[in-house]
Amino acid sequence: MIRKPISRITSVLIGLRDGTSLRQQIALLAASLCILSIAVAAFGAALIARGEAIRENRWDLTLIARSMAQRLDQTMFDRYREVRNVADMELLKPVWTRNPDIIRETLDQLQRSLPQYAWIGFASVDGTVVAATKGMLEGASVAERPWFVSGLKGPAVEDVHLAKLLDHLLRTSPDEAPFRFVDVAMPVKDENGKLAGVLGAHMSWSWAEETRRDVLENNLGKEGLDLFVLARDGTVLVGEDAEGTSLSRETAAYDPGNPDMVVAEVETSGLGDYPGLGWKVAVQQPVSVVSARVAALVRNIFLIGFAVACLSALLAWLASRTISQPLLGLVTALDRIGRDEKETTVPRLHGFRELSQVSASVRSLLRRLGTVEESARTARDMLAVLKDEYSRNIRSSEERNRQLGADIRSLRTLAEHDSLSGLLNRRAFQPFAEDAFATFQRHDRLFSVLMIDADHFKTVNDQFGHRAGDDVIRAIGDAIVEEIRSTDKAARFGGEEFVLLLRENDANGAWVLAERIRLRIAALTMDAGVGNISVTVSIGLAEVTADDRDVEDTIARADQALYIAKSSGRNRVCVDYPTPRSQSA
Known part of the structure; x- marks a missing residue:
């Protein structure tokens, strides 16, 4: 059932081929090849340009993410160092366990100079807050708080978390978003070197969002750009889908596997003695933004190629007449040889090199046949002699070649290696x-x-x-x-x-x-x-x-x-x- 339609189509195609002239076939073939070549070139250019644009775009996003990661590390390092300096301040060592007023005044001054600190406090070894900025939580127990427990053991940094004890003190209205903090804790020793307590600082996480906005504003020319800060477990800490924020219509949630987005990720690595919290900065941009820049280039390539294909077809139609005319003369001469016994050869035809060669070959075919056979026989005899001589030369020089190779290897080793260490020079x-x-x-x-x-x-x-x-x-x-x-x-x-x-x-x-x-x-x-x-x-x-x-x-x-x-x-x-x-x- 299927073979009949296929056979019918094949017969039609053969009839079309045999019914068209050489001139028509040359013009059609030239146009088809040009159009196919341009289509393949345009498609290949689109793939290459799109891949290259995405690669360059991902590198740009990586640089943006690296800049954000460095700013996060630098800010955390500065805050970490400031809290450590206060904890190690020699002037405060005699008063950590004696005068809460001086401690409170020092902490208030630090908070006024850096408003990122939402709360700074000093707790004794039993977890009781002795002094704090603005007197908040003084007398309260923080013995169960992770920052205090870690701070008793040594310098510590706690990851982003919601405020518990301070939320109701810092909130200005019920509708205000919950406060999130990053904690820095340092052990404090008195003048005798004995552990006096823990100095803790709660930094409002809003500074990270301000840093994000600043980075995005510096890259306003990049359409659809979005930036996120992720915790070690992949939770979004900063970004449009972070806790307490909502997604806008123009912004997509972070998804590293989204094929519609070009994504670059860079991990924070800490700085100096600040160990880092394993944050990851991710920057994404829609693939459609990158593809739009490539589409115009591919469209122009295709239009230019189509125009070139049409021009090539026209030139091929005009040139095919000159090409086919001498060939038609050869066909006529060969036809006469088959019909007329008096015609024993073809005339010397000219028009293009191949046609001259064909006419000359037909004229000398029989005459050259004997000469070709004799030449082939002579060539075979000479080849046998050369092969025999070559085999003898190979056997005699094989040993010399082996020795020469060993000498070359030894000289190369001496020339390229240091004689003392055995390494390359x-x-x-x-x-x-x-x-x-x-x-x-x-x-x-x-x-x-x-x-x-x-x-x-x-x-x-x-x-x-x-x-x-x-x-x-x-x-x-x-x-x-x-x-x-x-x-x-x-x-x-x-x-x-x-x-x-x-x-x-x-x-x-x-x-x-x-x-x-x-x-x-x-x-x-x-x-x-x-x-x-x-x-x-x-x-x-x-x-x-x-x-x-x-x-x-x-x-x-x-x-x-x-x-x-x-x-x-x-x-x-x-x-x-x-x-x-x-x-x-």
């Missing part, structure tokens, strides 16, 4: 570093650089001799090789300085490896004959960034971080972050 390391930087530029594949320098190495040479110094260099090289991956590259740059290139490794992963290397080397003990040698290293770390002009910029930033590690006391890892951080021994 600087000349051999450079191509790997340049290739990693080129891959980062083309495909955005991250890598990190570690600069490692032995601490007080001159003392080892002076005290134990240069042979002991060489043993230390070998031990450091062996420790590095045992810790790195096969894809990583390690080199000795000279003296006691080493450099590592870590592919597919950002600053966080590189820091973990650097710490392992530092601790492994610090645990080494070498027998120098006259005493044991222990050595430590300082390490500088830098992750490649788009601002680096070449790999030397990345190495220079790692070297600067190494200088900071040396200046900060040695035996530590320092990272070239926007705000540098270090890990002490």
Whole structure:
């Protein structure tokens, strides 16, 4: 049943093909190919442009989220440091357990300078509030509150929560939204070093919403942009669907799996001795905003392509007459050969190169047949001789090639490796570093650089001799090789300085490896004959960034971080972050 319609359609198509002239087929084929090529190009351009636009848009959103995360960390760090400074103030140590009025006055001054503090209070070790801003909750017990319990043990920060004891004191009207706080608590000691109580500060969470609005106002040109702050468990703390707020028609709830949104997330990481609360900043923007910019470009490409296709079809129609006319002459001549015995050959036809070749080939076909067969026979005989000679040459030179390969490998090893540590030398390391930087530029594949320098190495040479110094260099090289991956590259740059290139490794992963290397080397003990040698290293770390002009910029930033590690006391890892951080021994 199905075969009959298909057979009928096939017959119709064959009839159309055979009933059209060469000129018509050339024009139709040219137009069809042009239209198909333009359609494929427009579709491909749309996919590429849309993907590239989304990638660039996600990177822009990541920068916005990173800016918000840094502002959150900076603000929390400042508040954390202020509360700690008050708790450690030497002038207050004699009065923590004696004069609540002085404590209250100090806390009131701090609150007036920073209105983000909704309440600051000092509670004794039994949980009774001794002094507080504006006298609120004085005499009340906070022994069960999480901030007090944590503050007795050490500096503490409590995540966002609703006010319980202070809500009815701070609320100005029943319709006002519930207060939410972030708590900072510090243990307080008297002049004898004995624990006197806990200093607690409740910061109104409204400052985070003000920071969010400020970031959004700085990016008003980005249509549909929205920003959220999430708790560690994914709860929205700041944003249009946070607790106590409602969604507007123009704003979508945060959903990281929403295919209609471009989403970028950045985690807060704390700052200095402020440990961070695991907040995550998420920024989203509708995909339709990004696609709208691409649609106009694709439409213009398609319109231009369609015009080019029409013009190509017209030119093909005009040119097909010139192309087909000589071919029709050849068809006529061949037809005469089949109908007239007197016609034994075709004339020499001209018009285009292929037609001349066809007419010449037909004329000389029989004459050339014998010559071609003889040439083929001669070629086969020559090939057999050449194969035999080649086999003899291969057998005689095989041994020489093996020896030459071994010599080349030995010379390459001597030329590219440091004879003392066994690591690459600087000349051999450079191509790997340049290739990693080129891959980062083309495909955005991250890598990190570690600069490692032995601490007080001159003392080892002076005290134990240069042979002991060489043993230390070998031990450091062996420790590095045992810790790195096969894809990583390690080199000795000279003296006691080493450099590592870590592919597919950002600053966080590189820091973990650097710490392992530092601790492994610090645990080494070498027998120098006259005493044991222990050595430590300082390490500088830098992750490649788009601002680096070449790999030397990345190495220079790692070297600067190494200088900071040396200046900060040695035996530590320092990272070239926007705000540098270090890990002490």
